[in-house]
Amino acid sequence: MLLSVISGFVLACLAPWLQRVVGRGAGAVLATVPLGMFAYFLTFIGRIADGEVFHEQWTWAESLGVRLSFYLDGLSLLFALLITGIGTLIIFYAGTYLHGHEFRGRFFAWLIAFKAAMLGLVLADNIISMFIFWELTSITSYFLIGFDHHRKVARDSALQALLVTGGGGLALLAGLILMASVGGSMELSTLLNSGDVFREHALYVPILLLLLAGAFTKSAQFPFHFWLPNAMEAPTPVSAYLHSSTMVKAGIYLMARVSPAMGGTELWMILLSIFGGTTMVIGAYLAIQQVYLKRILAYSTISALGVLTFLLGLGASGAPGDAELSIYAAKAFGVFLLGHALYKATLFLVAGTITHETGEKDVTKLGGLSKAMPLTAIAGVLAALSMAGFPPFFGFLGKELLFEATLAQPSLVGVMTGATVITGILFVIVSCLVALRPFFGHAKETPKHAHEAPFPMWIGPALLAITGLLIGLLPAALGEPLIAPVVASVLGLDEPVELKLTLWHGINAALILGTIVLSVGVLAYFGHRYIMAVLGKVDFLLRIGPAMWYEKALAGMLDFASLQTRILQSGYLRMYLMLTVATTVGLVSYSLFQISEFSIIPEIPPTDQWGHLLYENLYTLIVAGLILTGTYGAVHSKSRLTAIAALGVVGYGVALLYIIFGAPDLAITQFLIETLTVILFVLVFYHLPEFPKISRPRERMRDLFVSVTAGVMMTIMVLLATGIEPREKVSDFHSAHSVDLGHGRNIVNVILVDFRAMDTLGEIVVLMISAIGVLALLKLKSRSKGEKV
Amino acid sequence: MRSIILRSATRYLFPIIILFSIFLLLRGHDEPGGGFIGGLLAATAFALYAIAYDVKSARAMLRADHITLIGVGLLLATGAGIISMLVGDPFLATQWVTLNVPGVADVKLGTPLLFDIGVYLVVVGVTLMLVFHLAEE
Numbered sequence: 001m002l003l004s005v006i007s008g009f010v011l012a013c014l015a016p017w018l019q020r021v022v023g024r025g026a027g028a029v030l031a032t033v034p035l036g037m038f039a040y041f042l043t044f045i046g047r048i049a050d051g052e053v054f055h056e057q058w059t060w061a062e063s064l065g066v067r068l069s070f071y072l073d074g075l076s077l078l079f080a081l082l083i084t085g086i087g088t089l090i091i092f093y094a095g096t097y098l099h100g101h102e103f104r105g106r107f108f109a110w111l112i113a114f115k116a117a118m119l120g121l122v123l124a125d126n127i128i129s130m131f132i133f134w135e136l137t138s139i140t141s142y143f144l145i146g147f148d149h150h151r152k153v154a155r156d157s158a159l160q161a162l163l164v165t166g167g168g169g170l171a172l173l174a175g176l177i178l179m180a181s182v183g184g185s186m187e188l189s190t191l192l193n194s195g196d197v198f199r200e201h202a203l204y205v206p207i208l209l210l211l212l213a214g215a216f217t218k219s220a221q222f223p224f225h226f227w228l229p230n231a232m233e234a235p236t237p238v239s240a241y242l243h244s245s246t247m248v249k250a251g252i253y254l255m256a257r258v259s260p261a262m263g264g265t266e267l268w269m270i271l272l273s274i275f276g277g278t279t280m281v282i283g284a285y286l287a288i289q290q291v292y293l294k295r296i297l298a299y300s301t302i303s304a305l306g307v308l309t310f311l312l313g314l315g316a317s318g319a320p321g322d323a324e325l326s327i328y329a330a331k332a333f334g335v336f337l338l339g340h341a342l343y344k345a346t347l348f349l350v351a352g353t354i355t356h357e358t359g360e361k362d363v364t365k366l367g368g369l370s371k372a373m374p375l376t377a378i379a380g381v382l383a384a385l386s387m388a389g390f391p392p393f394f395g396f397l398g399k400e401l402l403f404e405a406t407l408a409q410p411s412l413v414g415v416m417t418g419a420t421v422i423t424g425i426l427f428v429i430v431s432c433l434v435a436l437r438p439f440f441g442h443a444k445e446t447p448k449h450a451h452e453a454p455f456p457m458w459i460g461p462a463l464l465a466i467t468g469l470l471i472g473l474l475p476a477a478l479g480e481p482l483i484a485p486v487v488a489s490v491l492g493l494d495e496p497v498e499l500k501l502t503l504w505h506g507i508n509a510a511l512i513l514g515t516i517v518l519s520v521g522v523l524a525y526f527g528h529r530y531i532m533a534v535l536g537k538v539d540f541l542l543r544i545g546p547a548m549w550y551e552k553a554l555a556g557m558l559d560f561a562s563l564q565t566r567i568l569q570s571g572y573l574r575m576y577l578m579l580t581v582a583t584t585v586g587l588v589s590y591s592l593f594q595i596s597e598f599s600i601i602p603e604i605p606p607t608d609q610w611g612h613l614l615y616e617n618l619y620t621l622i623v624a625g626l627i628l629t630g631t632y633g634a635v636h637s638k639s640r641l642t643a644i645a646a647l648g649v650v651g652y653g654v655a656l657l658y659i660i661f662g663a664p665d666l667a668i669t670q671f672l673i674e675t676l677t678v679i680l681f682v683l684v685f686y687h688l689p690e691f692p693k694i695s696r697p698r699e700r701m702r703d704l705f706v707s708v709t710a711g712v713m714m715t716i717m718v719l720l721a722t723g724i725e726p727r728e729k730v731s732d733f734h735s736a737h738s739v740d741l742g743h744g745r746n747i748v749n750v751i752l753v754d755f756r757a758m759d760t761l762g763e764i765v766v767l768m769i770s771a772i773g774v775l776a777l778l779k780l781k782s783r784s785k786g787e788k789v
Numbered sequence: 790m791r792s793i794i795l796r797s798a799t800r801y802l803f804p805i806i807i808l809f810s811i812f813l814l815l816r817g818h819d820e821p822g823g824g825f826i827g828g829l830l831a832a833t834a835f836a837l838y839a840i841a842y843d844v845k846s847a848r849a850m851l852r853a854d855h856i857t858l859i860g861v862g863l864l865l866a867t868g869a870g871i872i873s874m875l876v877g878d879p880f881l882a883t884q885w886v887t888l889n890v891p892g893v894a895d896v897k898l899g900t901p902l903l904f905d906i907g908v909y910l911v912v913v914g915v916t917l918m919l920v921f922h923l924a925e926e
Contacts, residue, residue, distance in 0.1 A: 059879050664821035668813075672829040676916065679836050683923040743885050743897060744818035752823060753901035753908070757881045760904075761866055764911040768859050771915040778922045 001056045001070040001123050004037045004084075008116025015112055016105030027095010027456060030108055031088045034115060038084035041077060048077050049481040051488070051495055055125065055189070064128075065186040071125035074485020075256055078334070079122035081482070082245035082341045087115045089460030093349055094237035096456040097356060107147060111238065114140035118246045122253055125187050127176040134172065134214075134250065138165045141247050145234040157230035160550065164227045165218050172214025172254070178207045179261075188257065192492060195261045208262055211254065212271060219251025219305045222279040223546035229298040236352025239294060243301045244345035249337075252308045256333070259312060260492025264326075272313025277419045279306025284426030289532065292361050293351040293434060297344065300387075300430045303423060304340045307402065308333060310419075314405055315490060328408055330490045331499055332401035334483040339386060339398040342468040346383035347434055349461040350376055354438055356457070359447035363433055368443030372450040375458040377439040382465035384435030386472070388428040388521065389514060394472035394479070396514070397501065399424060403510035421517055428521020429528060436525070475501035578703070581710050589713055592720070619660055627653035640688065644681050648674055665748040792841070799841035803850075806834035814909050815902075824905035828912025835913075836920045844924045855914040855921070862910030869904040 011033050019026040044054070057069040072080070091111065098104045117136035124130035139162070146158030182201050183191040191198075198204055215221075220228040228248060232239055242248065255272070262268060283303030290296040315329025353376050354369065355361045370377040386395035402424075406416040452458070471478045479501045487497050524531060568579065605613060614621070630649030637643045655670035734747050734755060742750035752760050810830035817823030839847035851858075870881035878884070885899035 058874065059877070665823065665826065668821060668826050669829065672826065672833060675833055676829065676836070676920075679833070679840070679920065680923060683920065742818075742883070742901075743899060744901070746817060746819050746821060746823070748821075749817045749823040749905075750901075752825070753818070753904045754883050757870070757883075757901070757904060760908060761870070761881070764863065764866060764908055767911060767915050768863065771859070771918050774919055775922060 001054070001072060002058060002068065004040065005070075005116055005120040005123065007033065007037075008112060008119060012109045012113035012116060015108035019105030019108055024099070025095070026104070026108065027092050030095070030112065031092040033112075034084045034088040034091065037119075038081065038088055041080045041084060044072060044077055045481050048072070048074055048485045051485070053189070057125075065126075065180070066128040067126045067186070068129055069125040069187060070123045071187075071189050072123060073489045074482075074487070075253070075489035076122045078338065078482055078486050079245075079249070079253055080119060082249075082338075083115060083118050083122065086241060086245045086341065086345050086464070089345075089463060090237045090241045090349075091115075092456050093240075093352075093460045094235070096454050097237055097352060098235060103147070107144075107235070110140050110143045110147070111241070114144060114246070115241075118250065121250055125189050127180055127186055127188060127191075130188070131169070131173050131176055134218075134254075135166070135169050137247055137250060138162055138169060138218075141165075141231075141238075141242055144238045144242070145231045147235055147238065148233065151233070154233040157227075157233040161227045161231045163554070164224055164550070168214040168217025168224070168251075171210045171217075175207050175210030175214060178203055178210065179258075182207065183261075192258070192260045195264070195492060198261050199265055204262075204265070205267065208265075208267060208271075211258060211262065212275075215251035215254045216275060216309075217251070218254070219248050219309065220279075220302050221251070221275045221306065221309055222282050222302075223549075225279060225283065225302045226547040226550065228302055229295050232292075232294045232298050236294065236348060236355065239298070240345050240348030240352065243298065244348060245341040248301065248305055249341070252305060252312070252337070255309065255312050256486075256490050259315075259490050263312070269313050273310050273416070274313075276306045276308070276310030276313055277416065279303065280310060280423045281306070281419050281426075284423045284430065288426055288429045288433065288528070291364050293354065293363050293438070294348070294361065296363065296430055296434055297347055297351060300427065301344060303427070304336075304344065307336060307420075307423065308340075311336065311402065311405060312490070314409065325405075325408055325410070326491060327487060327497060328401070329405040330487040331483065331501075332398065332405045333490060334486040335394070335401050335479065335501070336398035337486075338471070338479070338482065339394040339468065342464050342471075343383040343386040343393075343395055346379055346461040346464040346468070347387065347431075349457075349464075350380035350383065351434065353453045353457050353461070354450075357448065357453055358450045363437050365444055366438035366446065367441040368439070369450055370439040371443070373452045373458075375462060376453055379458065379461035379465040380435045380439060382469055383461070384431035386465070386468045388431040389424065389518065392469070392472045394468045394475070397472060397475055397479070399427075399517075400510050400514055403513045404508075407509050407513075417513070421513060424514075424517035425521045425524060428518060429525045432522065432525040433528070574703075578706055581706055585706075585710050585713050588717065592713070592716060595720075620657065623653050623656045623660065626656075640685070644678065648678055651677070663748075665746070795841045799837055803834050803838055806837070807831055810834065810909075814905060817905060818901060824908030825912055827905075828909040829916065831909070831913050832916035832920065835917055839921065839924055844921050848921060851917065855918040858910045858914030859918075862907045862912075862914060864907070865910065866904050866907030869900040869907065872900050872903075 011030065015026075015030060018029060022029050047054075054072040055069070057067055059067060091108070094107065094111065095104075098107055101107065114137060117133050117140055120133035121130060121137060124133055142158045142162040144158075145161050146155050148154040179191060179198070180186050182203055183194050183197060185191055198207065201207075217224045228243065231242065234242065259268075280303045283299050283301070283306055287296050287299030287303060290299060311329050311333040315326040315331075315333055351361075353373070354366065357373060358366065358369070360366055382393070386393035389396045389399035402420055403417065406420050407413060409416055480499050483501065484497055484499050487493075487499065488495065491497075570576075627650050630646045630653060633646035634643045634650065637646060651670060651674035655667045655674065658664070658667035658670060731747075734751055738747045738750045739745060742754045744750040744754070810827040813822035813830060814824055814827030815822075817827065835847050835851060838850055853861075873882040873884050874880055876884060881904075883900050885897055888896045888898055890896055
């Protein structure tokens with residue numbers, strides 16, 4: 001499992017290079033890797049269906065409890081199959097879709113990295129690893145959504161998605177850490193077994209709210225749904241991937257994952273079914289008002305995510321009511337999840353193909369394409385039938401089970417069933433809109449002359465649509481081994497449950513409802529135009545809400561940032577220095593005053609030893625005198641060159657002190673830094689303003705005050721530090737173990753590259769970032785010459 | 790600056806400083822030195838070259854772009870950490886092998902050397918990025 005995740009990231013790094021080498025067929029070549037993974041995960045189906053689970057573990061940062069551990073059960077397996085399977089087809093498709101695009105290599109890199117992150121997320125057992133993969137999906141999707149980065153809309157949408165999901169990610173992190181501290185473990189597989197501990201704990205409510213904040217933002221639940229339609233700025237293969245089986249499903253995955261531990265309470269049920277229910281109705285309602293293919297699909301995705309959340313709310317172990325009910329809902333969840341992934345990926349790809357081949361994305365301006373592109377049309381129609389819930393498609397099964405689950409509820413049957421029926425009807429309209437409108441009726445003029453898409457672009461949708469049909473026809477043979485373990489994972493059962501998935505349930509309430517929904521939906525589609533005319537008037541109520549808050553919050557944040565910048569960032573180096581020094585002095589003195597007992601008065605040796613001490617420390621004293629002279633010179637010099645030279649004296653003096661006290665490494669570093677400083681000074685010398693005019697007497701007094709306080713504070717701190725005798729010194733450990741553990745006699749270097757290598761790694765990263773910062777400043781300045789230096 | 794003396798001196802000093810910086814880098818684990826010091830020293834050599842001749846020829850001398858140097862350096866340092874993960878140890882736990890070179894001595898090689906080379910490259914890259922850009926102003 002580790003290999004499957006790591007290899008994804010490695011492949012992502014290689015993708016741009018492969019793209020250059022292979023050229024045209026890069027998509028096909030790159031798709032083989034996820035295809036292999038897909039085959040690998042297929043081999044698990046049998047064993048997972050028998051109730052086995054798989055663990056793998058690598059040490060990462062053991063002292064923090066962070067491990068790279070993986071866990072494969074029914075839920076992760078279904079997701080892993082969707083991610084790798086659909087991922088294969090998407091990469092293959094994208095190779096052709098983006099043929100000739102300037103940044104195709106970069107695109108592949110991000111897409112594959114995203115896929116690897118998503119796979120890591122659903123396989124992770126350790127909560128910190130899971131969180132890291134979670135964030136990686138946010139970051140990689142940011143780059144994917146903003147792929148057409150020359151368009152402002154794309155950049156803004158990407159940023160919006162990142163901010164919304166990233167904000168949720170922070171809440172998630174807090175929730176996960178609380179969960180770990182309550183449950184006493186960092187491993188999900190352990191935590192999920194102690195559900196009662198969580199449900200009865202005082203922190204249950206905050207943990208639940210934090211986790212749900214993460215899940216709801218990621219899975220675009222109302223009122224966080226607004227980022228998802230905007231994310232349609234991404235190239236279509238990305239939308240197909242992100243919104244059918246991955247990115248937005250991550251939140252669903254999270255809720256399903258933690259449901260054995262956190263679910264089953266009334267709060268859980270209320271929150272999930274209310275948010276889920278609202279989302280599914282609003283999403284579907286907004287979907288039928290759109291005219292752009294991808295936006296219709298985007299809103300219907302929001303609606304489907306709502307359905308899934310809703311079902312998770314109903315189906316969790318220990319739910320109020322009996323176990324049968326939760327199994328119903330969990331079963332509906334599993335079936336709907338799989339069904340939706342299959343038809344939604346197909347429809348997105350079909351939409352992409354249509355737009356690619358015709359150059360038109362407005363569904364009202366499309367028609368009669370079935371003759372020009374029959375294969376795409378077949379795939380689209382099959383998927384739409386599944387989405388609408390026609391038998392014998394898998395989507396039919398999902399919809400039946402959804403109705404059964406709501407009908408079986410002990411309370412509020414009317415409201416819940418009503419909501420699902422409305423959603424169902426709207427779904428039928430949506431599927432007609434995306435699959436009937438473009439393909440049938442009169443042929444219309446399109447910007448490009450339509451013809452059938454090349455092989456890589458119809459094979460993916462066709463395969464997915466046919467899979468949806470096959471699983472629908474043979475639910476017991478193909479669906480059950482996948483879905484039954486999912487139900488077990490969601491409910492936290494050790495044994496897989498028997499599902500008895502069949503297409504024909506006999507004539508019951510669900511079937512009757514299903515038929516009504518279908519007929520009303522089809523009728524409504526033909527009256528679509530009239531309905532739209534009525535709906536258009538109430539529309540704005542829903543449109544302005546959350547997206548406007550987002551805009552306001554973002555604008556407010558930026559205003560605050562610029563206000564803060566105006567106060568703190570004057571643009572004058574001396575002000576920065578003064579602020580830094582003053583802050584340090586303030587904070588350090590504050591903590592110094594907190595220490596109640598200390599003595600900083602050093603012991604004065606008897607007078608008869610003075611001569612001896614003077615002799616012993618003669619070199620130190622001489623160097624100290626040198627440093628003082630240098631300082632005096634730097635402060636009093638009338639020319640900048642003298643000041644620099646004087647500062648150099650100070651620097652070299654300090655380096656000499658290092659040598660006297662036996663720290664050659666520090667000394668060498670200091671010498672080199674001094675040398676480089678002089679070089680840099682010389683380079684910028686002519687750009688600096690005239691020297692003596694910089695500060696007036698009053699400013700000089702202020703500077704004097706700041707430097708004197710800083711000096712006094714440092715002196716006190718050094719005296720204090722030397723007065724403390726720690727019981728154990730870190731340096732003792734270092735010097736004792738430098739050779740046997742670090743294989744080196746130079747302790748400084750062993751600390752840098754071995755004992756504290758992580759710090760060093762952090763430092764060189766910081767070094768790089770600051771260099772880039774300086775570079776940016778220099779470039780900026782050279783572009784706007786004549787402005788303030 | 791067009792000083793014949795400086796130029797001739799640089800021609801001889803440059804390789805010596807670079808050699809010395811590599812020497813410092815390699816011996817760093819046992820004696821004073823290491824990637825940071827070595828990197829700084831190498832950077833001064835290039836800075837000297839840039840002063841004696843010009844930035845363009847110093848850049849040509851460096852061959853690689855400094856951004857590449859920084860990237861490769863970070864990659865090496867991180868890679869040194871990942872190697873130990875492949876063996877099953879935590880990230881950045883050091884791994885050592887001793888090579889027996891007949892007639893010379895036992896040479897110990899380990900991931901810290903790789904790490905230090907990474908530090909060296911980052912330091913060279915960052916310092917020169919600043920020096921060169923300032924010098925081009």
